[in-house]
Amino acid sequence: MRFHINKQSEITAHEQLREQIIFLISTGQLPIGEEMPSVRALSRQLGISLNTVSKVYSELVRGCWLIGRPGAHHIVVERKEANTTSPPVADLDDLINRTVSLAHAHGYSLQQLAARIRECLLDQLPDHILIVEPEPGMGEILRAEIRGRIGYAPPSCGIRLLQQNPALGIGAVLIMPTYLVDRLGFVAPHRRRILSVSYTPLDEVMATISKLGRPSMIGILSVSEAGLKTLSCMTAPGIGSQHSLHLFLMERHDSEQVDKVRFRRYGIEEYHPTNILKPAADGKLSALVVPKLIPEELNGDNAVSAADLRCMDIIFCDSVAYSFNDHPKRIKYQLLSSGSLDKIAAEAANLAGEAVQTPPSAS
16 A cells, blocks of 8 residues: 655644545545555554554545445545535635634634644744844844844844743744753743854954053944943953943944934943842852943933044944944954854754755855
C-alpha cells in the first residue's frame, strides 16, 4: 500500500494518513472496492499508533470515502455527488466561522473552543521571530541590527507586555538577551522557543579611548537611555580624569528623516533607592548604587543640534544613531555580538526554509 508518514513534519501523522488516503482514492490509485489494510497492519507498517489509524478510518467512513464492515477490512466506496466534500474555504474568516459552527453543532461552548485553540497554537512549531526588548530604545537598536543582517526587522514587544499577554508568543521564536531568560517563568518550559543573544564586548571601544594621545571630549550618542547608562559606566575607567564624557540621547518620532531628529544632553548621577538592596562584605544589606540619567541644561534647555555634536573629538554611536549624524570621527558600536547575529540569521533561514547566507569576513 502506498503510504508514507514523515514523523519529522509539523503535520500530524493523523492528518498525513487521512489526506494521503483521500488523494489516492480521488486519483483512482485506490480503486472502488479495494480492501484497506487492517488497523493493526497499517499501524505496524507505518510505525504509528493503533488509535491514529482507527481514528482516520472512522473519519473516512463518516465522510463516505470508506465503508466499514464488522470483523472485515474497510473498503473503498463510490462517492455520490451528494456526498462531495465541503466547498473550498474562501478566506480565514470563512474558516473561523465554519469552525465555530462545527463546535456549536458538537455541543462545545465558545469558551471551550477559544481555550483549546489557544492550547493547540501554543504547541505549534514557530513560524516567525519576535524580539523581546529590555526597553523601547534598546528594542529599536535590536531591530535595526537584525534588519541589517537578515533583511527585515522582526516585530518586538516588552517583557512585561509578554508577561501580561503570553499569547503574543504564539508561533514565535523569542529573541532575547540572556539576562532576560530567567524572567520567562510564566511560560511553560516545553512551550518556550528561545534564542538567547549576547552583547558585543567593549574591547574595541576601550582600545580606541586608550589610544587618544591628548585630553579629549568623548561623546556617546544613543536612542536608548539604558544604552547611555551602560556605556558611560563601562567606559568610565578608561576615561578617568584625562578625558571628559558627554552623553546625548537621540529622539525621533516615527520618522526616518534627519530633520525630524533631535538630540538632548544628559549626565549621570548615582543615587541610592531604598527599595533595592545588595549584600555588603560584612553580610549586611546596603543600598544598591544605581546610575540615573539627568538632563544637562544649557540656557534652560538640554537640546543640542547635530552641529553642536561636532565639538566632540570622538563620538561613539549605536547602530541607529550612527546614521543620523555626520560627525567626522563617529564610531559605530554594534550592540549584538556577531555570533548572536549569525544565530538569528540561521534561525530566520530555517523558518523560511532557506540556506543560511554567511556574511563576508571583514578585511
